[in-house]
Amino acid sequence: MGQDKLNRRQMIAAAFVALLSPVARRFPSSLVTVSGTASYLAAPIAALPLLLLIVFMARLLRGGRGLGEVFELSLGRVLGRICIFIISIWLVFYCGFILRSAAYRFSSTAYPGAAPWLFIVLSALACLPLASGSYSALARTAVLIRPLLLAVLGAVFIFSLSDCDFTGLFALEERDALPLLQSSFTVLNTLSVVCYLGFAEGHCGEEFGIRRYFIWAFVLLAITEFICLSCLGVFGAELTVKLNYPFFMLVRDISIFNSFSRMEALVIALWMFADALHFSLLLHVAAGNIRRCFGWDSKLIAASGCALAAGAALAMPGDMLGVGLFSEKIVPFGNAVIIFGLLPLTALVGWLRRKL
């Protein structure tokens, strides 16, 4: 751990780039399915709970301790390590899902008929050096990629504006309230994946810095909002629900001054960086946790984790319904149990036992 240090700016860049992967995958479909045209309000509503989550994490990780220490201090060494191990297994499974969904995105949008196993195996191989490397290398990669992805997002929003029609978007009803709350929880749940980086807190040489995370949250919520508004404006709520990956469908129809068009394959390929960062960061966290539990060599663990994740991805159903089930039900449920169940419970026990 001693040599593998990164600063807060790099860590936030890594969190930002990694989260663009689930943001483009889930939004706005999962929001519009529940709350229809009102789903553009889900991100603003999720802002307050997300800020509270950041404050909670800042309180928990005070003094530069990682989540691993939090579990061990609160629950005792044995029970704490059991929890850490379970989370690590979940993260490897989650990494498998990242590979599976990235492969599905490729084969369902830009490369029809291509074999998904090819994308899964090659993605796992390409991510292996990142996953078995250092946190600082991962974070530096994120710092380099972030402006590129932000520029692409900005261009997509600007060039889709001319096709937007917001008629009827602002007519809200009382019955929209509950679905909206459900959608805002989806936003919160998706962005809360950043909490897993709490395990790497010990690698960061700076204090938590709530203000910086507030800015991070604001930018990601703004991106979510723009994705929602663009898709709703261009496709309308009903068509958005019917489309596979509406954000990338939006890219498909963009033409820049009638000179450049059909750029979706390029943008989808660029999103591989976000997938790779997401995958590598989580696998890195899992490998670090297993090393903490058993003291094994983390490079070997990372390589085994890559193989296990690829195996899990190959075993997952590859059709739209199967990927949808994992993307919308199983993975969000697993994350919610850990981040909104296990983590607060552990913190509560720690505070009651005056260990934190």
Next chain:
Amino acid sequence: MKKTIALAVAVCTLLSGCGQRGSIYSNYRETEHLQLVQALGADTWEDGGVTLSVSCAKPQKSASGGIISRSGESIPAAMSSLQKYSADQQLYYSHAEYVLMGEDYARNSADALFDYIARDNQLRLGLYLFVVKKGEAKELVTGPGEESYEISKTLSSIHRDTEAQGSSHVFTARETLRNMSEHRAALICALRSRNTEDVVFLLEPGITAVAEGYGILKDGRLVGFVESDISQAANLVMGNLGSAGLSLPDGRGGRLSLEYEGGSTKIKPQWASDGSLAAIDVEAKLTANLAEPDTDMEHVTDKALLSKLEEALGRDMESRLGKLFELCREHNADFLGLMGHLRADNGEKAAALSEDWLEKVQFKVSCKAEISYTREMGDRMSRKGGQ
């Protein structure tokens, strides 16, 4: 580090497609082997399937050429059949701009085509849709067999002209799919095949396409047409009124030519006390220019005569709007998106309306017209006044 770089290079090489044999990437295509499909026509095949006709951007002087027509039991089957007759070129649909449907196909199977467009990886949602009134798409796509004929050029010209003149609006697949998803109905630009004999004199006589109002889609299928004279009213409601011309009685036994300048409509629902929809008020505002004023400029200088002309213009548009809403009622098709206005006004009452609300509702249409002058006429007026 060297091993990592070597692995990355190997992976990139395998993915790149460089050297068709060495690559594991199977989707690789050379640009010179592609035939870029620009226009695609769909017609009903006699065996219940579909006949697809394609016009490609760069016709090859091969046996089949760049215009091919084949039939199949389904759209993918017909596409596969087209590919077989495309010699060594691969038909590439990613840059297709226009899709035409024959009337019969649009009436019976248009939903299958829309579904295909929404789900296909190659076709864009931004492509423009047309329906061929009283005819087949194949006739327009394949043309008279002349080498110079290209349907995509004709459609591009129609698109440009109709948008400028406001005689019609060419909807994209995205707009059509969106309207059908939200209102279960939509409009689609209608074309008609015309013989150019006695019309175009420099070229060999052949056929061409002309825009002729709109087709009405309901639940994904064509149910009727908005005729050209009523399409102006539809354009006014949709906010696309261009500068199309019209002729009105001048109040002195002759006729005057006018040109639409702009206009808008306000749609206000009237709810009954029991929550039902009593009526829909449609208030239209319209401005027009005198395109060919009489030589003595009496219509410009005589306010009473001008007022009569404005009333006549208002009545003319009221009549067109009345016929348009009658079409909505007749087909029970909300192709103008009226439900959006009802929802914006009162979402709960709108949601409680029955399926056949359009058939029962009363439309109260009013139109206030204003005729303005061009600057040139103003100058002529001042010169006249000066004399």
